[in-house]
Amino acid sequence: MKASAGGYARASDVRQALEMLAASDGSGRVLAGGQSLIAAMNMRLSTGDILVDISRIEELAGVRETSDSLWIGALTPHAEIGRNALIRDHAPLLSQAVGFIAHAAIRNRGTIGGALAHADPAAEFPAGVLALGATLHVEGLDGPRDIPAEDFFQDIFETAIDDGEILTGISIPKAASDERQTITEVARRSGDYALAGVCLVKRSGKHRLSLFSVAPKPVLAVQAMAELDRGDIEGAVRALQADIDPSSDTQATATYRRHLAGILLRRAVATIQGESE
Template sequence: MKASVGGYARATDLRHALDLLAASDGMGRVLAGGQSLIAALNMRLSSGDLLIDINSIDALKGVSLDGNRLRIGALTRHAEIANDPLVAQHAPLLRKATDLIAHAAIRNRGTIGGALAHADPAAEFPACILALDATIHVEGPDGPRDIPASDFFVDVFVTTINDGEILTAISLPMAEAEERQVIHELARRSGDYALAGVCLVRRAAGHRIVCISVGPRPELATAAMARLDAGDTDGAVAALRDALDPPSDTQATAAYRRHLVGVLLHRAIADLNGETA
């Protein structure tokens, strides 16, 4: 099946992209890596859209330090995140996550901004940026807007990006000297979406736990975090399982996913402590 689109326009800069989006009468679709959008168009899940290609906007690319924060442009490819020394030093969780994302062809084209805007709860980057307490930067007709990761994800494929806005960058605090960041997930085959996954960050202020593929959106597992802060590993695992209401589908039952996250949290904690689970 071939895609049905209403047109194509290549934006020369962010202002041009916003103008094209505003003039599209609600039918504009921002094209970054296209790994999800083109698939949806080919399956006719979306049709008649004006594709606004932002790939030529250099201001949306790359990784840099901005004061005491790491800033990642929305058009930064997964493969670039995997190889960037600043990411490896200041946000190793993102570096580790790239090894779990699909296959090389996807990683070479997919962008971190596209992954976050798509908001697939089975994807790694949404959970990672919440675990890292990141801020998502968007720009629209009314100017720039900063959205905490905790407020960004609403539901499956739904975020708080408004009509006419474009995700421009992500920023996050640089890793502390003793900070540890790990990610563990289980998939049926390498490159498949995870049946379940866990992101775990340990900072001076405490632990941050976010699960993958067990709900409609990534959320902080606050009860489990409190138990782990108190040094109660088994209590953290029990609290995490109790808090979840995962879906059942053709890949796994809810009960199996709930069991998996407990196993994965145990492994993540052992990894965090330099042990073997």
Template sequence: MKAQVGGYARAEDMAHAIRLLADAEGMGRVLAGGQSLVAALNMGLSFGDLLVDITGLSDLRGVREEDDRLVIGALMRHADVATDPLIARHVPLLAQAAPLIAHEAIRNRGTIGGSLAHADPAAEFPACAVALDAVIRLTGPDGEREVAATDFFRDVFETEMREGEILTGIVVPKTQAGERHVIREAARRAGDYAIAGLAVVIRGGAHRIAAFGTGPTPLLCTVAMERLDAGDVDGAVSALSDALDPPSDTQGSAAYRRHLAGVLLHRIATELGEDV
């Protein structure tokens, strides 16, 4: 099936992109890496839309320090996230996650902003954003605003983005002394979406656990975090199982996904030197 679009426009700057979306009256779609959008168009899941190409907006590329936070532009490609020295130093969880995403061809085109905006519940970067207590930056007709990652993801492929807004970046706290980052996932084949996955951050002696592939959104597993803070790994695994509401599909049953998540948490705890 061939993609059917209502037109194409290349944005000259952010203000131009916002005007183009406004003129589209709800039928505009932002084109960045295009790894999810173009597939949806080809499958007939989206059609008749005006594609607003933002790939030329250099302000949305690169990484910069902002006091004790790191600002990562929405157009940073997955492959660049994997190799950027500032990300490796200050947000190693993202550097670890990037090589897990799909295949090399997709990592060379797909963007971190596109992944966050697409909000696939099995994707790695949304879960990382939740585990890191990151903030999502959005720009729209009413200006710029920030939304906590824990509030940003609403449902499968649904976010807190308003009509006419563009995701411009992700703002992440820099690592503190002694901070640890780990992401692990289970997939049938390399490059497949995760059947279940966990992104874990230890900051200030406290754990943050975000599960992905196990429900409609990445989930911050607060009770499991409390159990792990107390050194109760088995209790954390039990709490994790209770918190998850995974789907049953051709990749695995809900029970199987819960089991995999527990196995991953045990492995992560062992890797981090927790008492198991």
């Protein structure tokens, strides 16, 4: 179908974007890579939006390092995340995740900030930054705000970004030298949204486990993490079931997704252990 937009304006910096959002009388939508938003507009799931195009704001793109963390600009495209050396060295989970996300042409325009702000519970990056313990940076006319990933994802397509705010970037603690990170998922076809997926990080003997496509939002599986820290993998597989809340759709039932979550956790643990040996 043909999209029906209420208006369009392109911002050249964050301040201007925020002012535009403020001027949009509540119907403003931030347009970055547009790989989800324009699809939704074309399906007329969203009509009459006032589009604030932030895709040309240079200060929001790129990857920088500090002594202990990486800053990834919200407008960094998936393809760039996939080939960026800093990310490969310090947050390899995100590099791996890119291979699961959609297809080459989508990865060229889709941005990590867009994916996080869209908060699709089946998407890879939200669960990835959750497992990595990232901090999300948002900015409003009142100034910037930092939100831990644990607090950022609130429900299906809902985040802690307030009206009038824009996600500007994320910070991720650099991986320790003994750190292991992995992401794995099962999808019907390459690039499809996962039926279920798992991100696992092992840092100084402690585990962070997040799952996607098994709840209305990406979940940090705290009970399973505790079992993993104890070294009880089967205990973690059992505990996982209390951490997740999958639903049924035309691709799979909740029961299947629960089964898959356990399988994927075992596989992720095996991958990390294999790397350690």
